[in-house]
Amino acid sequence: MTPADKMLAEDMAAFYSDPLAFVYYAFSWGEGELEKWDGPDEWQTEFLTELRDAIRKREEGDVIKMAVKSGRGPGKSAVIAWLVLWLMSTRPNFSGVVTANTGDQLDTKTWREVALWWNRAINRHWFEWTATKIVHVEQPETWKVVAQKWSEHKPDAFGGLHNGGRGQCTIMDEGSGIPESIFSVAEATNTDPDSFLFTFGNPMKKASYFYQIFTRFRHRWLTMTVDTRRAKAANQKQIADMIEDWGLSSDHVRVNVLGEFPETDADTLIPLHLMESAARREVDKAAINAVRPIWGLDPARFGDDRTALAKRRGRALLEPVQSWRNLDTMQTAGRVKALYDETPPAEQPSHIVVDTIGIGSGVADRMREMGLPVFMLNVSERPSVDGKFAKLRDELWWKARQWFEGLDVQMTDAALMGEMADILYGYTSNGQIKIEGKKDTKERLGRSPDLADAFIGTFAVHPVQVEQTFDRYERARRRAMSSGASAWAA
Numbered sequence: 001m002t003p004a005d006k007m008l009a010e011d012m013a014a015f016y017s018d019p020l021a022f023v024y025y026a027f028s029w030g031e032g033e034l035e036k037w038d039g040p041d042e043w044q045t046e047f048l049t050e051l052r053d054a055i056r057k058r059e060e061g062d063v064i065k066m067a068v069k070s071g072r073g074p075g076k077s078a079v080i081a082w083l084v085l086w087l088m089s090t091r092p093n094f095s096g097v098v099t100a101n102t103g104d105q106l107d108t109k110t111w112r113e114v115a116l117w118w119n120r121a122i123n124r125h126w127f128e129w130t131a132t133k134i135v136h137v138e139q140p141e142t143w144k145v146v147a148q149k150w151s152e153h154k155p156d157a158f159g160g161l162h163n164g165g166r167g168q169c170t171i172m173d174e175g176s177g178i179p180e181s182i183f184s185v186a187e188a189t190n191t192d193p194d195s196f197l198f199t200f201g202n203p204m205k206k207a208s209y210f211y212q213i214f215t216r217f218r219h220r221w222l223t224m225t226v227d228t229r230r231a232k233a234a235n236q237k238q239i240a241d242m243i244e245d246w247g248l249s250s251d252h253v254r255v256n257v258l259g260e261f262p263e264t265d266a267d268t269l270i271p272l273h274l275m276e277s278a279a280r281r282e283v284d285k286a287a288i289n290a291v292r293p294i295w296g297l298d299p300a301r302f303g304d305d306r307t308a309l310a311k312r313r314g315r316a317l318l319e320p321v322q323s324w325r326n327l328d329t330m331q332t333a334g335r336v337k338a339l340y341d342e343t344p345p346a347e348q349p350s351h352i353v354v355d356t357i358g359i360g361s362g363v364a365d366r367m368r369e370m371g372l373p374v375f376m377l378n379v380s381e382r383p384s385v386d387g388k389f390a391k392l393r394d395e396l397w398w399k400a401r402q403w404f405e406g407l408d409v410q411m412t413d414a415a416l417m418g419e420m421a422d423i424l425y426g427y428t429s430n431g432q433i434k435i436e437g438k439k440d441t442k443e444r445l446g447r448s449p450d451l452a453d454a455f456i457g458t459f460a461v462h463p464v465q466v467e468q469t470f471d472r473y474e475r476a477r478r479r480a481m482s483s484g485a486s487a488w489a490a
Contacts, residue, residue, distance in 0.1 A: 008123055012089045017055040020048035022086045026121050033120065041233060043070075043226045044079055050222055063187075063195040066222045067175065067213045069203040070259040071239075074231030076200040077110055080171055081117035083198060084134065084145050087169055089123055091194065096145035096169040097186075099158070101177030101201075103149045107131070110173040111147040145169075155181035167194035175199035180209035203254075203261040206268070211261060215272060215421035216445070219414040225259045225276060267424040269397060269435065274404040275417045283410040288316045292350040292464045296457030298450055299332050299360045300325075307332050308454035309339070311349070314463055315403075316410040321451040329359055333366035340372055350464035351375040353457040377460045390432045392460075397423065397435045399459040419452040 001009070015022035020040070029039050040048065047068065054064050070076060080098065087094050098114070100106035111131070118129045128137050136143035150158040170186040172178055178199075190197050201210055213221050228234040239257050246252040251262035260273045293313040300307045306323040327335065340348060353375045354364040361376070368374045379393035389395040400420070403409055411417070422445055424436040442448045 012123065015086065016090045018052050019082065019086045020045060020052060022089065023048060023082050026085065026089070026123065027117070028120070028122075037232075040082075041075055041231055043224070043231060044075060047079060047224055048082075050224070054222060060193070063190055063197060064222070065187075065197040065220060066224070067198075067210070068200045068224045068226060069176075069210070069214060069261075070200070070226030070231075071228035071234065071255070071257040072202060073234040074226050074228045075233035076226075077113035077173065078117065078233070080110060080173060080198070080200065081114045083169070083171060083196075084114050085117060085121055085127075087167070087196070088127060088134065088136070088143070088145060089121075091167040093139060093142045093166045094145070094168070095142070095166070096171065097148045097158075098145060098171045098173070099148050099150055099178070099182075100172070101174035105174055106147055106149060114147075142166075150178070150182045152179050152181060155179075155185050158182055158185050166192065168192045169196035169198065172197075172199040173201070175201035175213075176204040176208050176210040177201070178208075178210070180212075183209045202256065203259060206261055212418075214261070216418040218418045227258050229257065267426055268421070269423045269425045270401050270404055270420050272417075272421045274407075275411065275420065277407065278404055278409050278411040279414075279417065281408075281410050283315045283408065288313050288318075288410075290314065290466055292466055293347060294458040294461060294463065295336075295349040295352040296454045296460075297332075297336060297352060297354045297360075297363070298454040298457060299329070299355065299358070299363045300450065301328060301359050305448045306450045307335075308450040309336065310416075310451070310454040310458055312455065312458040315406075315408055317413060317416075317455070318410070320413040321416050321454055323451060329362040330366060332363050333370065336363075336367060337370050337372060349373065351461045353377050353460045355379060355453065355457055375461050377457055388433060390428050390434045393456075394425075394433050394435045396456040396459045397425070398433060400456045403459070413451075416451045416455060419449045420455075423449060423452065 011025065012022070015025065023040055028034060029037055039045070047066070051064070051066060054066075058064060068076065068079075084096065084098065087096060098106070098110060100110045114134060115129050118124055118127060118134060121127075126136060127134050128140070131147070133144050133146040135141075148158060168190055170190055172183075172186070175183075183199075186197060199210065199213065203211070203214075205211070214223055228239060229236070242257060243253055248258075254260040254273075255262055258273075263271060291314040293311055296310040296312070298308045306325050307327060308321050308323040310317065310321045311319060322339075324335065336352065340352070343349075351373055352367065354360050354367065354377060356364050356376045356378055357380065364374050364376045377392075379391065379396065381392045383389040383392045383395035385395060389398065404411075423441065426434055426436075428434050436444075438448060438453065
């Protein structure tokens with residue numbers, strides 16, 4: 001190894017957990033083909049920074065999984081190429097797989113982009129690129145990333161390259177068009193201590209595993225949405241024309257510009273983009289603290305279902321919904337009582353709404369005996385608004401939808417978000433709104449929306465305003481003034 005290569009190798013080793021620094025180091029920004037670029041785009045920088053932070057916080061056994069949905073043309077393929085070259089440059093004997101939704105996409109776009117950036121890399125001479133793989137010139141059999149096609153009929157033929165703990169990855173381009181069976185194999189085979197799973201794509205359809213990553217499995221992935229209006233690589237003239245022709249709220253623009261899934265699945269109750277907005281928003285603390293919290297409890301005893309407890313305070317759900325399994329009614333009541341007692345008095349709920357269908361009535365009775373502020377909820381009762389909803393449960397779910405539609409709320413619970421994004425609704429024969437039943441949801445998805453049911457319970461009662469000391473003084477002042485006792489205030 002020459003002295004220059006030795007220094008280069010030392011520098012590359014320093015980028016083990018910093019892909020952004022690698023990208024700035026490896027390519028001649030502002031020169032030649034990159035003359036108009038001073039570095040990665042804003043969204044690319046955010047992605048690489050989040051990846052850096054995930055590596056530094058990773059615990060033993062964690063596989064880093066990241067997903068990006070975007071409009072068209074923001075520079076996703078460039079990021080894929082950077083990931084390949086960064087992993088190959090910083091991890092000796094690294095092994096990986098790159099694939100795409102179709103063989104043509106893989107051959108003519110994704111893998112060609114890898115070649116383009118390999119040619120620009122400062123350590124280009126370390127590697128050899130071919131139409132099917134990129135390998136280290138000195139150890140081509142053990143240090144490589146391959147371009148691999150897949151077959152839905154033979155999913156087991158696709159998989160990561162087990163690498164004896166030396167690091168591995170699978171990168172999927174246009175993930176919206178890759179079936180669940182291929183994702184499953186990729187997740188099952190990336191098991192090395194230093195493993196990664198990346199997927200990028202346009203959010204073409206909800207009937208895809210890619211959609212589930214941003215909903216049902218959101219808590220397992222680091223996710224990002226890229227609006228191409230803020231992407232320098234995207235054709236902004238074409239984007240402006242598209243918005244003018246189709247309209248900003250059209251599915252065409254949602255998918256191709258905003259990076260959002262289409263809304264044509266009209267039976268989805270709460271659109272994902274509303275919940276993603278709530279996850280990015282911060283509500284003023286004074287507005288949150290103006291009302292007392294409301295807790296919602298959805299009890300379960302044994303089996304697959306979970307007991308879930310949601311704590312909403314007005315316009316915010318500031319902590320994840322808690323859940324636990326296999327507690328009987330007395331244990332559940334005791335668990336909630338302990339949580340209540342641990343809560344500072346100023347943050348204790350005005351109501352604990354308990355779904356009393358099934359075992360819930362026993363839990364509520366015991367909690368009431370223990371002095372807790374229980375509100376007993378039977379979601380099968382008539383709604384408060386006659387004629388619009390079939391049952392009270394339907395009305396509560398609709399209130400949850402309206403909560404998000406106000407665009408002034410905050411909620412960061414990814415697992416809850418995933419459950420609510422899967423809830424469907426329709427109409428009865430007489431035009432009433434009908435939310436999909438819990439049993440039907442469980443049969444369709446293989447799981448019960450327990451977290452979501454606890455959350456909607458918080459909409460069964462009205463918030464209680466927090467009385468401020470100033471308010472009490474002001475009312476006392478007005479009472480004194482109205483009685484004619486005004487001299488004291490003169």
